[in-house]
Amino acid sequence: MAQHLIKAFEAAPAVNLEQAYARRPEQLSHLLHSEKITDTLTALAEADVYIISVSDDAIAGISSQLPFTNKLVIHTSGSVGLNQLNGKNHRGVFYPLQTFSKNKEIDFHTIPFCLETEREEDYTILETLASALSQSVYNINSAQRQSLHVAAVFVSNFTNHMYTLGSQICDENNIPFDILKPLIQETAKKINTLNPLQAQTGPAVRNDVTTLQRHLDFLQDENKKTIYRLLTQSIQQANEQKL
Amino acid sequence: MAQHLIKAFEAAPAVNLEQAYARRPEQLSHLLHSEKITDTLTALAEADVYIISVSDDAIAGISSQLPFTNKLVIHTSGSVGLNQLNGKNHRGVFYPLQTFSKNKEIDFHTIPFCLETEREEDYTILETLASALSQSVYNINSAQRQSLHVAAVFVSNFTNHMYTLGSQICDENNIPFDILKPLIQETAKKINTLNPLQAQTGPAVRNDVTTLQRHLDFLQDENKKTIYRLLTQSIQQANEQKL
Numbered sequence: 001m002a003q004h005l006i007k008a009f010e011a012a013p014a015v016n017l018e019q020a021y022a023r024r025p026e027q028l029s030h031l032l033h034s035e036k037i038t039d040t041l042t043a044l045a046e047a048d049v050y051i052i053s054v055s056d057d058a059i060a061g062i063s064s065q066l067p068f069t070n071k072l073v074i075h076t077s078g079s080v081g082l083n084q085l086n087g088k089n090h091r092g093v094f095y096p097l098q099t100f101s102k103n104k105e106i107d108f109h110t111i112p113f114c115l116e117t118e119r120e121e122d123y124t125i126l127e128t129l130a131s132a133l134s135q136s137v138y139n140i141n142s143a144q145r146q147s148l149h150v151a152a153v154f155v156s157n158f159t160n161h162m163y164t165l166g167s168q169i170c171d172e173n174n175i176p177f178d179i180l181k182p183l184i185q186e187t188a189k190k191i192n193t194l195n196p197l198q199a200q201t202g203p204a205v206r207n208d209v210t211t212l213q214r215h216l217d218f219l220q221d222e223n224k225k226t227i228y229r230l231l232t233q234s235i236q237q238a239n240e241q242k243l
Numbered sequence: 244m245a246q247h248l249i250k251a252f253e254a255a256p257a258v259n260l261e262q263a264y265a266r267r268p269e270q271l272s273h274l275l276h277s278e279k280i281t282d283t284l285t286a287l288a289e290a291d292v293y294i295i296s297v298s299d300d301a302i303a304g305i306s307s308q309l310p311f312t313n314k315l316v317i318h319t320s321g322s323v324g325l326n327q328l329n330g331k332n333h334r335g336v337f338y339p340l341q342t343f344s345k346n347k348e349i350d351f352h353t354i355p356f357c358l359e360t361e362r363e364e365d366y367t368i369l370e371t372l373a374s375a376l377s378q379s380v381y382n383i384n385s386a387q388r389q390s391l392h393v394a395a396v397f398v399s400n401f402t403n404h405m406y407t408l409g410s411q412i413c414d415e416n417n418i419p420f421d422i423l424k425p426l427i428q429e430t431a432k433k434i435n436t437l438n439p440l441q442a443q444t445g446p447a448v449r450n451d452v453t454t455l456q457r458h459l460d461f462l463q464d465e466n467k468k469t470i471y472r473l474l475t476q477s478i479q480q481a482n483e484q485k486l
Contacts, residue, residue: 004352008288025305034465056454079454079457080468088290097422097425097426098429099426099430099433100442110425112422112425114422115456136422136425138419138422143416144416144417144418146457146461147278147412147413147415147416147418147461148412148413148416148422149458150412150445150458150462151409151413151418151423152409152411152423152426153337153409153446153447153458153471154405154408154409154467154471155406155423156426156427156430156444156445157444157445157446157447157478158405159402159405159406159427159430160430160433160439160442160443161439161443161447161478161481162398163397163434163439163473164403164443164481165397165398165437166394166395166439167394168481169391169393169394169397171427172388172390173386174387175387175388175390175391176381177438179355179357179379179391180340180394180395181434182353182355182379183341183342183356183395183398184399184434185431185432187342187399187403187431188402188427188430188431190342191403191427192424192428194412195410195420196403196404196406196407196409197410200400200401200403200404200407201342201399201400201403202395202396203396203400204400205402211299215392215393216389223477227264227401227473227474228396230469230470231401231404231470231474234404234408235400235401235404237466238404238407238408
């Protein structure tokens with residue numbers, strides 16, 4: 001994430017990336033001039049915002065080691081509370097909600113930034129920063145961000161696992177998984193115009209008992225059978241609550 | 244589906260839509276000239292292919308009522324076997340794999356057509372027909388089509404339900420579901436370049452026990468808790484098989 005952000009800030013005219021810290025400066029040498037990189041926390045340059053973009057476990061430690069106080073210090077994590085940052089500085093969160101892959105270029109333009117600050121005047125600074133990268137900026141507190149992270153597990157990690165299960169069924173039956181890709185894209189696109197409860201189709205929501213039973217008979221793998229049963233039930237339950 | 248197909252065939256220069264049958268012709272009057280519609284099975288015009296595009300339950304009945312034999316008669320269903328068509332005609336299946344909504348225009352161009360015929364010479368006819376609508380045509384037998392239908396439930400119906408569960412979590416925590424939409428689109432796009440097992444991210448596949456437990460503690464609803472546990476387990480299981 002840090003490297004994606006460095007690239008994006010360097011490309012944003014409204015943002016002046018003063019300096020980057022790295023324990024091993026050579027890791028950033030393909031992104032920044034060497035005079036812009038430091039490996040010494042006590043040599044950090046003056047800035048309006050200090051961004052800690054490291055693994056979740058390392059955030060608290062780094063924030064304690066900072067050699068200054070009363071500056072704006074923020075992290076970029078979806079699952080770490082604002083209060084895990086050391087209280088000697090003004091704290092904030094700057095969380096781009098997206099799934100990142102190291103080798104894939106990121107277009108921040110449409111990625112939602114979830115912002116939180118202790119002080120109102122700091123919010124304006126983060127808002128300016130986020131708006132320089134993206135058109136989509138939200139004020140999200142730590143409790144909301146926690147629930148957002150859980151929701152993201154459902155709509156992204158679990159969804160991707162549904163793709164895995166589908167591809168396993170294809171493999172076992174000598175069907176190219178490619179056949180399902182347009183359906184997958186359309187299913188995702190649909191919720192841009194319908195809410196997902198309205199968009200629900202399939203034998204579960206129709207309570208098409210014959211098809212449901214045929215599918216359960218077809219599935220040999222106990223794990224897939226259990227998931228099929230549980231999600232069918234859950235779809236029907238959500239649908240009843242709707243009515 | 245029938246109406247989408249009528250529109251697509253009428254627009255395809257390579258296809259001559261001879262006639263459509265409907266019990267209530269006025270239902271098709273916005274699509275076809277009245278002389279092209281009949282409500283009498285015995286008045287069906289000569290054609291190379293007769294397409295039965297009705298609800299699954301009605302396919303066998305209509306195919307028996309046809310007043311001719313030894314013609315090519317096909318249905319468009321994903322979950323009905325070829326052998327449910329009456330054997331007095333040459334049978335085939337012409338199944339566009341996509342999620343259809345009545346009010347949404349369909350671009351058949353990228354939709355996979357799954358074809359099956361009893362006789363080889365009939366396959367060529369269906370291939371010509373499908374190629375007139377789509378660039379993506381597959382030879383899929385009834386057993387494969389059945390498994391494809393199950394796989395489609397996983398990647399489409401169950402995936403959409405993950406969106407529903409995510410949106411419920413958002414609603415309960417006063418977060419606009421819109422924040423998750425770019426993530427949902429990116430998750431779907433990813434599998435165009437990575438296989439879903441490689442694309443898997445999140446606390447389950449990292450076995451990030453702290454986050455998993457925090458998420459389970461956060462979820463109050465028993466149904467969501469059970470789904471979270473089961474899918475986390477299933478992700479880890481799929482990942483172990485990969486290694």
